[in-house]
Amino acid sequence: MLTxxxxxxxxxxxxxxxxxxxxxxxxxxLIWTNKGGILILLGLLTFFLFGLTDENFKLIALxxxxxxxVGLIFLVAFFTWLSMKQATENDKRIDNNEKVNEYHDPDxxxxxxxxxxxxxxxxxxxxxxxxxVWSIALPAPLEQPANPTLSPNPSKAPWYFLGLQEMLxxxxxxxxxxxxxxxxxxxxxAIPYLDTNKEGVGYYSFKQRKMAVSFFMFGWLVLWxxxxxxxxxxxxxxxxxxxxxxxWDIHKLEPLTNxxxxxxxxxxxxxxxxxxxILLREIGGFILILGYFLILPPLFAKTMLKKLYQKLGNFRxxxxxxxxxxxxxxxxxxxxxxxxxxKYIIAIPEYFFNI
Amino acid sequence: xxxxxxxxKPENNLNNPEEMDKSSGNPEELQQESSDSKMNFxxxxxxxxxxxxxxxxxxxxxxxxxxxxxxxxxxxxEPIKRRSFFSWLTLAWLAFxxxxxxxxxxxxxxxxxxxxxxxxxxxxxGYPDDYNIGEVSVNLKEKYGVWIVRSTEEIYALSTVCTxxxxxxxxxxxxxxxxxxxxxxxxxxxxxxxxxxAPRPLERFKISLANDGQILIDKTKKFAYEKGQWSxxxxxxMV
Numbered sequence: 001m002l003t004x005x006x007x008x009x010x011x012x013x014x015x016x017x018x019x020x021x022x023x024x025x026x027x028x029x030l031i032w033t034n035k036g037g038i039l040i041l042l043g044l045l046t047f048f049l050f051g052l053t054d055e056n057f058k059l060i061a062l063x064x065x066x067x068x069x070v071g072l073i074f075l076v077a078f079f080t081w082l083s084m085k086q087a088t089e090n091d092k093r094i095d096n097n098e099k100v101n102e103y104h105d106p107d108x109x110x111x112x113x114x115x116x117x118x119x120x121x122x123x124x125x126x127x128x129x130x131x132x133v134w135s136i137a138l139p140a141p142l143e144q145p146a147n148p149t150l151s152p153n154p155s156k157a158p159w160y161f162l163g164l165q166e167m168l169x170x171x172x173x174x175x176x177x178x179x180x181x182x183x184x185x186x187x188x189x190a191i192p193y194l195d196t197n198k199e200g201v202g203y204y205s206f207k208q209r210k211m212a213v214s215f216f217m218f219g220w221l222v223l224w225x226x227x228x229x230x231x232x233x234x235x236x237x238x239x240x241x242x243x244x245x246x247x248w249d250i251h252k253l254e255p256l257t258n259x260x261x262x263x264x265x266x267x268x269x270x271x272x273x274x275x276x277x278i279l280l281r282e283i284g285g286f287i288l289i290l291g292y293f294l295i296l297p298p299l300f301a302k303t304m305l306k307k308l309y310q311k312l313g314n315f316r317x318x319x320x321x322x323x324x325x326x327x328x329x330x331x332x333x334x335x336x337x338x339x340x341x342x343k344y345i346i347a348i349p350e351y352f353f354n355i
Numbered sequence: 356x357x358x359x360x361x362x363x364k365p366e367n368n369l370n371n372p373e374e375m376d377k378s379s380g381n382p383e384e385l386q387q388e389s390s391d392s393k394m395n396f397x398x399x400x401x402x403x404x405x406x407x408x409x410x411x412x413x414x415x416x417x418x419x420x421x422x423x424x425x426x427x428x429x430x431x432x433e434p435i436k437r438r439s440f441f442s443w444l445t446l447a448w449l450a451f452x453x454x455x456x457x458x459x460x461x462x463x464x465x466x467x468x469x470x471x472x473x474x475x476x477x478x479x480x481g482y483p484d485d486y487n488i489g490e491v492s493v494n495l496k497e498k499y500g501v502w503i504v505r506s507t508e509e510i511y512a513l514s515t516v517c518t519x520x521x522x523x524x525x526x527x528x529x530x531x532x533x534x535x536x537x538x539x540x541x542x543x544x545x546x547x548x549x550x551x552x553a554p555r556p557l558e559r560f561k562i563s564l565a566n567d568g569q570i571l572i573d574k575t576k577k578f579a580y581e582k583g584q585w586s587x588x589x590x591x592x593m594v
Binding site (some may be wrong): 147148149150151152153154155165168169170171172173177237238239240251253256257258343344347349350352354 | 496497498500515519520522523524525527529530534535536537538539541549550551552554555581582
């Protein structure tokens, strides 16, 4: 399922011309029409309505904690569709040399008062009403007093941190808990300095900034929302992976024996013991990591991202590609874990350094 | 007589629309003031007020106040003497230091409470015969945070803190493993990590026999496998 999403993602949100061509060929931009939107909505609705007939699914989906996540799925789908619909409509208008939809005569301006303030006021009132009704209808679940020697099973972070918790399954705490969140913040702050494309300011457009929209959507939809959904619906007792309609059995047995890359290299391939020297032991991991961050950027600069490299220049390209490589390292590590039971590429528990 | 520039000030203000806005915002008022001040301070000047609204005499204090608010002059009526400024500064710094010092003093005191509700770090855990061979005892988990495991030859005390992020794993008897509910780390009965993200095995505590034959566990001393400390004779108890 995740593989399917990862494979189709860049065709739905094509980052460059090559993907864009295929996107057009498969007519995938039809998703962003009214018909496409209704189909998505119907698909989601049938899935949930059908799902609610299943006892196990019902238990999870209707738990007061999880109701907002169900809402989040619908809302994220709706707003993604809405913005992409407006973007594709604008793209067509731009192709026909027309003014974009957001353009207001005579001089492309709207008034703050009353145009904006009225909308804000209405939104504010409606939000308050919604929160009040919600808190009355679905009371927050109370549990026993906290006990440091007793972790609830499964122990779940607040929903907005479930993505982080899912990352922590694949990485050492200092990477998934410190380095990645920091990089996310820095990366988001760096966007306006990296992406100096002046097109698409003040209106929705996809064609004029394919790369920016595509990479942002990848980070948001796949690396954040999808991980939250997985953490909410598919992670059960003992943090085992459960299918959407599976009973959450505490005694579910999953063979998850993980081994490090150094074990792979020395024990399985060379059939010798691990060397005493730590650096020698982890040399394979170091070569892989350094190669990933030192060889891939110039390789991309010469091939796929040639145009981008010329446009951004040396420094900004380096920052950009390093951020992208960090973002891609999460799905890569997930796959390594699933396919090869690989625990850490570099494992030096003696100095709390594991990657 | 006042210095020349002081006399000129009101007029300057009139010429400068920006400063005028700052001081009062009403040009008419300013005009009145300026003519007033001229009348009072330039004694030899016989300036007749243009408008009949202006009162002929204004109290002296009012005038100084108004003049002070216009232009760049000091707001304080009396200038501070250098010596008193330094003594006030010293006093302020002393007060600040005292307040900060007290605050951190109280904080420090807070770290050493009069009564501790934590269980002792060193405790007796019954006789070796209380533990069955091949079993994991979870009785002391809730109070002291240890599992006591007896294998065929030795008894050891495992820490109940997951080495990944510090949740408390559960002992799953049927699966014969410790499993952490937070991120799915798994440990064997020996404490060795084998699944999930935990980077290193569970820690063991110092264990010995007390004089009365009971097991004595000292949680202040830990033994980590990856540092080769499990071979330390203090980390296990031969039976």
